[in-house]
Amino acid sequence: xxxxxxxxxxxxxxxxxxxxxxxxxxxxxxxxxxxxxxxxxxxxxxxxxxxxxxxxxxxxxxxxxxxxxxxxxxxxxxxxxxxxxxxxxxxxxxxxxxxxxxxxxxxxxxxxxxxxxx
Amino acid sequence: xxxxxxxxxxxxxxxxxxxxxxxxxxxxxxxxxxxxxxxxxxxxxxxxxxxxxxxxxxxxxxxxxxxxxxxxxxxxxxxxxxxxxxxxxxxxxxxxxxxxxxxxxxxxxxxxxxxxxx
DNA sequence: TCGATATTTCGATATTTATCGAATCATCGG
DNA sequence: CCGATGATTCGATAAATATCGAAATATCGA
Numbered sequence: 012x013x014x015x016x017x018x019x020x021x022x023x024x025x026x027x028x029x030x031x032x033x034x035x036x037x038x039x040x041x042x043x044x045x046x047x048x049x050x051x052x053x054x055x056x057x058x059x060x061x062x063x064x065x066x067x068x069x070x071x072x073x074x075x076x077x078x079x080x081x082x083x084x085x086x087x088x089x090x091x092x093x094x095x096x097x098x099x100x101x102x103x104x105x106x107x108x109x110x111x112x113x114x115x116x117x118x119x120x121x122x123x124x125x126x127x128x129x
Numbered sequence: 130x131x132x133x134x135x136x137x138x139x140x141x142x143x144x145x146x147x148x149x150x151x152x153x154x155x156x157x158x159x160x161x162x163x164x165x166x167x168x169x170x171x172x173x174x175x176x177x178x179x180x181x182x183x184x185x186x187x188x189x190x191x192x193x194x195x196x197x198x199x200x201x202x203x204x205x206x207x208x209x210x211x212x213x214x215x216x217x218x219x220x221x222x223x224x225x226x227x228x229x230x231x232x233x234x235x236x237x238x239x240x241x242x243x244x245x246x247x
Numbered sequence: 248t249c250g251a252t253a254t255t256t257c258g259a260t261a262t263t264t265a266t267c268g269a270a271t272c273a274t275c276g277g
Numbered sequence: 278c279c280g281a282t283g284a285t286t287c288g289a290t291a292a293a294t295a296t297c298g299a300a301a302t303a304t305c306g307a
Contacts, residue, residue: 022294
């Protein structure tokens, strides 16, 4: 995952309506939700919601799939995992990373810590 | 952690120079790095770097502490942990959350899953 | 095919954000 | 106290983003 992709993903989530939409999709799970359902749930005009959903999709955070007249959006969990791994990558430069620093609890996902060691 | 805080944090990280600076701080660990060192490392004017660092600080992602003439910045790992927990909170609405959905690996931190259900 | 429904695209506008030099503030060494 | 160093604040300007109605694009049911 390169920096540009990460920035696009973070930027996509850094907006009231998009963050709320994404969280609804996370909670909805694989089933997903229709664009209209999201718009209504958030009290946002359809055209605005569409704009936001396209941002999330372009960032790879959600997937879309047409189902009759509706377009169902669902969260892409792999993208979020990759995002989190990127943020904490090589935490503390490979040093012990004691509980005191706070970077062990949940941040340092197993997939981090491993790259190089310094 | 409320939505507004999360948005501020995500927005703070969704920028080339700030993301780079934050990652340098994550890798630097508790020792941290001086504002000037970051500016030089990223090839950004001091005033611009200062602007970006204040954004990160205001978002609670980094801490600052004066050391003689320099101001040392360091990453606040707890904030990142909280951020990640928020994103995957109540993943899949409490349903099994099978490996197939991809939300188990590292995303669903132990602290999620718990709030309400559905 | 026609009308209704679901969503997206377009265009115009308002807001927010990023950039950087110059000026200011704080600290140190002598 | 003074000059030098490290950092931030202040302007002004440029660029990116959010908003929303109207129009366009699919899909369905009859």
